[in-house]
Amino acid sequence: MAVLLIVEHNNKELKAFTLNAATAASQIDSEVHALVIGNNCADAAKAVSELPVVKKVLQVEAVHYENFIAENFAPVIVKLAENYSHIVCSANTFGKNLMPRIAAKLDTSQVSDIIKVVSQDTFIRPIYAGNAFATVKSNDAxxxxxxxxxxxxPCESSGGSAPIENTDAGEEFTTTKFIKREEIKSDRPELGTARVVVSGGRGMQNGDNFKLITAVADKLNAAIGASRAAVDAGYISNDHQVGQTGKVVVPDLYIAVGISGAIQHLAGMKESKVIVAINKDGEAPIFSVADYGLEADLFEALPQFLEELNKLNTIQK
Amino acid sequence: MKILVAVKRVIDYNVQIRVKEDGSGIVTENVKMSTNPPDDNAIEEAVKIKEAGKATEVIAITVGEEKSQETVRKALAVGADRGIHVKAEGIIEPLAVSKILQKIVEKEKPDLVFMGKQAIDDDCNQTGQMLSALLDWPQATFASKIDVKDGKLEVTREIDEGLETIEVNTPAIVTCDLRLNEPRYASLPNIMKAKKKPIEQINASDLGVDITSKIQQIKVEEPPKRQAGIKVSSVAELVQKLKNEAKVI
Amino acid sequence: MGRESMEYDVVIIGGGPSGLATAIRLKQIDPELNVCLLEKASEIGAHILSGNVFETRALDELLPNWKELNSPIKTKVSKEKFLFLGKTKSLSWPTWLLPAVQQNHNNYIISLANLCRWLAEQAEALGVEIFPGFPASEILYNDDGSVKGVATQDMGIDKEGNQKDSYEPGIELLGKVTVFAEGCRGHLGKQLIEKFNLSDGKDPQQYGIGFKEIWEVEEKNHEEGMVTHTAGWPLDNNTYGGSFMYHAENKQVFLGYVIGLDYKNPHLSPFDEFQRFKTHPAIRKIISGGKRISYGARALIEGGLQSLPKMYMPGALLVGCDAGTLNMPKIKGSHTAMKSGMIAAETIIENIKENKNLSNYEEKFKNSWVYKELHAARNVKPSFSWGLILGIIFTGIDQILFKGKLPFTLKHKHADHETLKPANEMPKIEYPKYDNIITFDKTSSVYLTGTNHEDNQPVHLKLKDPNLPINYTLEKFDEPAQRYCPAGVYEVQKENDVNKFVINSQNCIHCKTCDIKEPSQNITWVTPEGSGGPKYGNM
Incomplete structure (x- = not known):
């Protein structure tokens, strides 16, 4: 049986993580069907039909799907589920909110937040905030x-042309009402969800020098992080702290500047996809986890880094 | 209005966990245990609502082995009125916990059920949503603000894009985010008073729900150690590698 | 602002072996007494760290049926070794030539933290009220100057000392008698010793810093019940110290090192001596292929009888190592601490029931086996002030030939904070780099302790003179706090080319070494918010 991928979108465009979820879905089974539930969401359905890994798109439209309320989504998904072996969604707040509601209705024990598909029924998922990996096998049908x-x-986003099929909407769940959504439009992405994080440590020497970090972060549309040492020294406020009692971050790119790499800090960022360390001390522990290490004085390296970035024609945002 | 708050006993968040050598799980012997942190927020919010005169009773419930009772006892020390301990051994999956809670809800008939949004041990983030599905109740997950209105709650939810506000009719489930409030300390006199508050013990097996695991834990291992990469000799080389090799900028 | 108060017959400060033994004995004699016990750790045992080879003598008296009560005392000592270490060689000293006090065949290898957890269960079963997470921060006095009780630490105070929303004032716990059982260098005990001049006529107290790591070792390297002690390398002849290695159950090895805090060279780093010690072939072969699973450190008392303060005062008693009952040549303090608590309990009962003076404690203590032990042991530690070799020769004569009965008592001449020589007069010590296999840095070590303190609270390591570290101690002693602290709390950082003394109080593992060794006694350790500090497992 096929895999049903629940698409996250804003009725117009796909949310970026849908492409990652589609990749995972296609690793479970090559027959991936994508389900687009929304209101006036034809554009989103069109976009998902172009993903080469998607074999069929199901589109469900109703006014009460406008705001992606899980209580409205669940019944229609549960109904469609009988044709599928797997229901798949990304583990962001949308999927985390929705999937357990479906699983419970199907009397299935959900497997949350997988990082690897081992086989159709076996997956690897982090537990204890990523301090251990569990391999689990689901015995549910x-x-x-x-x-x-x-x-x-992320999977390829163009080249496919899956057929789009319309499906009947379910009833409205009337006791939950959407009121508003405030997208936090800061100039800077949130530390927890940023694609790029630039972090400074005690090597910054004072709070004023963090403007060097800010300049690079602006250029890369990155969030700004800090080590506990920098926070303790008062260079920057503690909502920037990465590591113990601060945040665990998993960006695509983590740039650690003037951070020696205390184990608490490493615990907070070592799952990042690509790690860059810039440090004067070639023996600093941070280099042991860095994909690219630069042994240099940060006060020279950061301005140069900015200069090199300026030379680039394009920078991913 | 009656509020049922579900709490879980987990390894204290400060403790560096250790994977068992045989890969069968995590070492829990002689390890400091505590209440799952966002569950503390759930209790705090329920108690605040009661203190504001909008609730009449706060009941703390846990599911787990004998010692899980400590977690209920702590909830009683910060203001819950009575406790329920559903005794069950081993790993109880969120689906099973929500089935147990469903039975208790049918018996206690609370207007609201609160709990933390996620347990910091299994990181599942499921129980609240599952319970609301089983009860067909509204679910207000990841709450960072709760306003109690007549027969309704206005809840601000922490979502990836920012904040979302929804309104739910009671009865409803709320799962709580760490940002919801700052849990109070248990004072010494209140800890003593909590010792006298009642905790009802129920065997999970007496509730008539199937709590056997449907997910088999094959092995637990330490995350692979990250290997050191390469050292670059200049900033220019670094930028070039990030652009063309790692493709992240 | 008024604090709530609660009255008890007896208030006990500290949930270690002495405090718990006091509590149990009190309730055994008189189940009607109201007894409460305060513990600063988040749970009983979480701040306990000890070797530990346990002599059951006191426990046999306290709970004779301990074997039937599922006590965590399982591994009997089966084999014993004493090694003198050279840089690469080791020389095994025949056990029959060890003084009797250093023979352990009737003892058990235990985790003292687990023993305390178990003792707490026994105490609670007898009706003792135990409150973990509540540090006693202040001593309360009656108008006549006698001790009235203690107050617990306020909770929810921010860095600047303001009340946060979560503010919860401390509670006054008033006892007919208050028992201080805080362990080595208790911060209230220290105040009492000063206020009541309890150390008058005594030698200055002597301390050591003890490190412990727990290793899970390969099966082939494990021999449950095996006890090894070493002296010698890496310490020089003039520095007092040695190691222990106990093979416990579950393939675990308790590996530790103790260094006398009377060391002279400010460049010495006790932490690094311990790390370096592990690279000795005789040690490395046991732990290689294994995994370090725990780390911790704690100061211990070494002064013995000469330094033991008077243990009673109006309204209060000091027990265990809050006074200093550790038997140094035995390297054991748990049994003496427990016994001192049991004697305290008996004294208190007589005080409350028969109005007898607490000063009876002195006589009861003198008539007990603890006193006899400490008396026989009294000359060992001071003899090592002549160096390792002379110390060993003297100890052989004193302990083997005379069994501790030489007709004179050697003195401790200096307090530990007085012994450092100026940095420029002493050789610098180059420590090897950590290999992250056998040796580790301080931060990754502290990480294993589970230590944390709530971020936003006042620093609990108080400087009498905030400028002294940079203006004087750095210049004269190269600020030794950077090295004697086993948790990396103290750092000297350059900020815009100006030196700055940084206190990372969040890292503090409550060992008290800074309070003891700071050459000007400029650092005072006070209690942080409750539950802060390490969360030791089976240490």
Missing amino acids: KKCVTIRPTSFD
């Missing part, structure tokens, strides 16, 4: 799986 997007590459 129907499997509900959420996917950690950053652990799967």
Whole structure:
């Protein structure tokens, strides 16, 4: 049986992580069907039909799907589920909110936040905030799986032309009402979800020098992080702290500047896809986890880094 | 209005966990255990609502082995009125926990059920949503603000894009984010008073729900150690590698 | 602002072996007494760290049926070794030539933290009220100057000392008698010793810093019940110290090192001596292929009888190592601590029931086996002030030939904070780099302790003079806090080319070494918010 991928979108465009979830879905089974539930969401359905890994698109339209309320989504998915072996969605707040509601209705024990597909019924998922990996096998006939997007590459977004099929909407769940959504439009992405994080440590020497970090972060549309040492020294406020009692971050690119790499800090960022370390001390522990290490004085390296970035024609945002 | 709050006993968040050598799980012997952190927020919010005169009773419930009772006892020390301990051994999956909670809800008939959004041990983030599915109740997950109105709650949810506000009719389930409030300390006199508050013990097997595991844990291992990469000799080389080799900028 | 108060017959400060033994004995004699026990750790045992080869003598008296009570005392000592280490060689000293006090065949290898957890269960079963997570931060006095009880630490105070939303004032716990059982260098015990001049006429107290790591070793390297002690390398002849290695159950090896805090060279780093010690072939072969699973450190008392303060005062008693009952040549303090608590309990009962003076404690203590032990042991530690070799020769004569009965008592001449020589007069010590296999840095070590303190609270390591570290101690002693602290709390950082003394109090593992060794006694350790500090497992 095929895999049903629940598409995350805003009725117009796909949310980026849908591409990662599609990759994971295609690793479970090559027959991936994508389900687009929304209101006036034809554009989103069109976009998902172009993903080469998607074999069929199901589109469900109703006014009460406008705001992606899980209570409205669940019944229609549960109904469609009988034709599928797996229901798959990304493990961001959308999928985390929705999938367990489906799983419970199907009397299935959900497998949350997988980072690897071992086989159709066996997956690897992090537990204890990533301090251990569990390999788990689902014994349920129907499997509900959420996917950690950053652990799967995004699939190709064009070249496909899957057929789009319309499906009947379900009833409205009337006791939950959407009121508003405030997208936080900061100039800077949030530390927890940023694609790129640039972090400074005690090597910055004072708070003022963090403007060097800010300049690079602006250029890369990155969030700004800090080591506990930098926070303790008062260079920057503690909501920037990465590591113990601060945040665990898993960006695509983590640039650690003037951070020696205390184990608490490493625990907070070592799952990042690509790690860059810039440090004067060639023996600093941070180099042991860095994909690219640069042994240099940060006060020379950061301005140069900015200069080199300026030379580039394009920078991914 | 009656609020049922589900709490879980987990390894304290400060403890560096250790994977068992035989890959069968995590070492829990002689390890400091605590209440799952966002469950503390759930209790705190329920108690605040009661203190504001909008709830009449706060009941703390846990599912687990004998010692899980400590977690209920702590909830009683910060203001819950009574406790329920559903005794069950081993790993109880979220689906099973929600089935147990469903039975308790049918018996206690609370207007609201609160719990943390996620347990920091299995990181599942499922129980609240599953319980609301089983009960067909509204679910307000990842709550960072709760306003109690007549027969309704207005809840602000922490979502990836920012904040979302929804309104749910009671009865409803709320799962709580760490940002919801700052849990209070248990004062010494209140800890003593909590010792006298009742905790009802129920065997999970007496509730008539199937709690056998449907997910088999094949092995637990330490995350692979990250290997050191290469050292670059200049900033220019670094940028070139990030652009063309790692393809991240 | 008024604090709530609660009254008890007896208030006990500290949930280690002495405090718990006091509590149990009190309730055994008089189940009607109201007894409460405060512990600063998040749970009983979480701040306990000890070797530990346990002599059951006190426990046999306290709970004679301990074997039937599922006590965590399982591994009997089966084999014993004493090694003198050279840089690469080791020389095994025949056990029959060891003084009797250093023979362990009737003892058990245990985790003292687990023993305390078990003792706490026994105490609670007897009706003792135990409150973990509540540090006693202040001593309360009656108008006549006698001790009235203690107050617990306020909770929810921010860095600047303001009340946060979560503010919860401390509670006054008033006892007919208050028992201080905080362990080595208790911060209230220290105040009492000063206020009541309890150390008058005594030698200055002597301390050591003890490190412990737990290793899970390969089956082939494990021999449950095996006890090894070493002296010699890497310490020089003039520095007092040695190691222990106990093969416990579950393929675990308790590996530790103790260094006298009377060391002279400010460049010495006790932590690094311990790390280096592990690279000795005799040690490396046991732990290689294994995994370090725990780390911790704690100061211990070494002064013995000469330094033991008077243990009673109006309204209060000091027990265990809050006074200093450790038997140094035995390297054991748990049994003496427990016994001192049991004697305290008996004294308190007489005080409450028969109005007898607490000063009876002195006589009861003198008539006990603890005193006899400490008396026989009294000359060992001071003899090592002559160096390792002379110390060993003297100890052989004192302990083997005379069994501790030589007709004179050697003195401790200096307090540990007085012994450092200026940095420029002493050789620098180059420590090897950590290999992250056998040896590790401080931060990854502290990580294993589970230590944390709530971020936003006042620093609990107080400087009498905040400028002294940079203006004087750095210049004269190269700021030794950077090295004697086993948790990396103290650092000297350059900020815009100006030296700055940084206190990372969040890392503090409550060992008290800074409070002891700081050459000007400029650092005072006070209690942080409850539950802060390490979360030791089976240490």
